[in-house]
Amino acid sequence: AQSVTQPDIHITVSEGASLELRCNYSYGATPYLFWYVQSPGQGLQLLLKYFSGDTLVQGIKGFEAEFKRSQSSFNLRKPSVHWSDAAEYFCAVGAMEYGNKLVFGAGTILRVKS
Amino acid sequence: ETGVTQTPRHLVMGMTNKKSLKCEQHLGHNAMYWYKQSAKKPLELMFVYSLEERVENNSVPSRFSPECPNSSHLFLHLHTLQPEDSALYLCASSQDLGTGNLYGYTFGSGTRLTVV
Numbered sequence: 001a002q003s004v005t006q007p008d009i010h011i012t013v014s015e016g017a018s019l020e021l022r023c024n025y026s027y028g029a030t031p032y033l034f035w036y037v038q039s040p041g042q043g044l045q046l047l048l049k050y051f052s053g054d055t056l057v058q059g060i061k062g063f064e065a066e067f068k069r070s071q072s073s074f075n076l077r078k079p080s081v082h083w084s085d086a087a088e089y090f091c092a093v094g095a096m097e098y099g100n101k102l103v104f105g106a107g108t109i110l111r112v113k114s
Numbered sequence: 115e116t117g118v119t120q121t122p123r124h125l126v127m128g129m130t131n132k133k134s135l136k137c138e139q140h141l142g143h144n145a146m147y148w149y150k151q152s153a154k155k156p157l158e159l160m161f162v163y164s165l166e167e168r169v170e171n172n173s174v175p176s177r178f179s180p181e182c183p184n185s186s187h188l189f190l191h192l193h194t195l196q197p198e199d200s201a202l203y204l205c206a207s208s209q210d211l212g213t214g215n216l217y218g219y220t221f222g223s224g225t226r227l228t229v230v
Contacts (some may be wrong), residue, residue, distance in 0.1 A: 031215075032215050032216055034218045036218075036221075041202075041223075041224075041226065042223050042224070043118070043120075043204055043206075043221035043222050043223040043224050044204070044206075044219075044221040045221070046218050046219075046220075049217070049218055051216055090157070092218070094214065094215030094216065094218075095215060096212075096215065101147075101159060101162060101170070101211075101214065101215075102214060102215065102218070102219060104156060104157045105156070106155075106156040107156070107157075
């Protein structure tokens with residue numbers, strides 16, 4: 001079955017430190033890949049997406065993600081985390097074989113310590 | 115403001131009440147979705163509408179009844195809910211079913227529902 005795995009439920013980083021959130025998917029072909037962020041009590045906001053071309057994609061708020069086909073991964077990175085980045089982050093995968101809908105990972109909660 | 119508006123933001127209802135959640139988008143999107151987000155659980159897709167027609171119902175109990183009167187509005191009618199139905203209910207939209215895969219969804223801010 002197709003799935004999206006975010007191995008880390010919680011991650012804590014210091015303000016100013018670098019960040020990497022992991023996402024792995026199981027799917028044969030190249031799917032469409034997304035990262036969303038959710039602040040407490042809010043909906044999900046699209047950070048970035050990948051569907052073809054350069055495997056390193058830039059998003060909003062200084063985030064980037066790299067698609068690695070060989071590892072079936074789409075990890076989210078930020079060079080220097082700000083306290084306002086504390087939120088929950090969701091990886092999502094879209095593919096025709098998923099029935100025309102996005103499949104979301106379980107989310108990773110990011111805590112930022114000062 | 116994301117372009118998808120959900121009302122109310124918060125709702126407390128008793129188990130015998132009937133209430134409705136509203137979602138509105140003026141993005142020109144043709145597909146709309148209801149998701150349930152419970153604490154410590156993944157997002158659960160509840161219903162999918164395309165061009166006002168329900169195309170997916172993911173085994174949702176009948177106490178949840180969706181309605182899509184036009185492509186800009188989506189409702190979730192609630193009756194005889196249980197405490198375990200307390201959750202954040204999120205509405206989302208995409209240009210079409212297929213392009214949702216390509217461009218992603220636009221989400222509303224959600225309705226925080228508490229069933230007492």
